[in-house]
Amino acid sequence: MRPLSRRKLLALATGGAIGGGVVASATDGPDRPDALEVDCPDYGEDVTTTACNDHQRIGVTLEPSTTTLSAPGTLTFTLRNRTHRQFKTNWYGWKLHKLVDGDWFYLGPRVVQLPLHPVLPGGTMDWTLSVQPNSDGSDDHDSDEILRQYLGSGTYAFGIDGWPSDGSSDAKTALIETFELEAPDLSLDPPRAxxxxxxxxxxxxxxxxxxxxxxxxxxxxxxxxxxxxxxxxxxxxxxxxxxxxxxxxxxxxxxxxxxxxxxxxxxxxxxxxxxxxxxxxxxxxxxxxxxxxxxxx
Structure with missing residues (x-):
């Protein structure tokens, strides 16, 4: 797992947030797609507020580029801070779940680095999820893209958590968006090793x-x-x-x-x-x- 790229670090130093961004009003930004009508997964005891497919244009929001994806393909999630306070999160601390028979199953990441990334007022932070055809390669999570393999068709949830600068890490807010994936069928075969x-x-x-x-x-x-x-x-x-x-x-x-x-x-x-x-x-x-x-x- 590599550190943040020079581009992202420069954006943090000059723009006030990873991924840059300008001050946005409560109505700015691209039109957002309709949300899927499902509940979101539980993010743990330190999360006291959950915004599940919350498409309001106020506060801190997580905006997907689409809610349907065909593999191979990519989907970008943009965190927007429309408040007057910093929002503290971890770019590496995203979570991916799949919904099967009414239950959510955790799919990663397995290991999480622990830097703190403050998103300043008006700032943004991006996660690009790249779903690739199944192979014997491994998943990767570098500074610009999250590569995931072995994902079958179904309903997934992607999200992050964090807290405002005047809040507490023991009372986090989870921002979660669901999406539908169409992908080739998976098979249970032993690795080539x-x-x-x-x-x-x-x-x-x-x-x-x-x-x-x-x-x-x-x-x-x-x-x-x-x-x-x-x-x-x-x-x-x-x-x-x-x-x-x-x-x-x-x-x-x-x-x-x-x-x-x-x-x-x-x-x-x-x-x-x-x-x-x-x-x-x-x-x-x-x-x-x-x-x-x-x-x-």
């Missing part, structure tokens, strides 16, 4: 063992173990877009499905990469509950 797959019957019944090229060549191999279990109240439901974002989670679940295996062991080396975010725990995906554990080889 899987090198070998074989059955091991030497311990406690049959276990499907997979090894990646990283585990074979790496210095710190880890074991990621999956077991099909009975569903429990503590089970966390996950959707395909979440599964595809964790290489190890994606691998063991996809292999369990492909080989009809109740137990899968993945040997991998993730040194130098982001840690898997789904271990340990019990998760339900597509009607099946899985227990996931990890440990050193």
């Amino acid at each position: 899987v090198e070998t797959v074989e059955w091991d019957e030497s311990k406690d019944g049959e276990v499907l063992v997979a090894r990646t090229d990283r585990a074979i060549e790496g210095d710190r191999p880890m074991a990621y173990e999956l077991e099909v279990v009975d569903s429990a109240e503590s089970t966390e439901r996950v959707i395909l877009e979440q599964v595809l974002r964790d290489d190890q989670f994606r691998t063991v679940v996809s292999l369990a499905d492909e080989y009809d295996a109740d137990r899968v062991r993945l040997e991998d080396d993730t040194a130098g990469s982001e840690p898997a975010s789904r271990f340990p725990g019990v998760y339900e995906y597509d009607g099946t509950a899985y227990r996931l554990e990890m440990g050193e080889l």
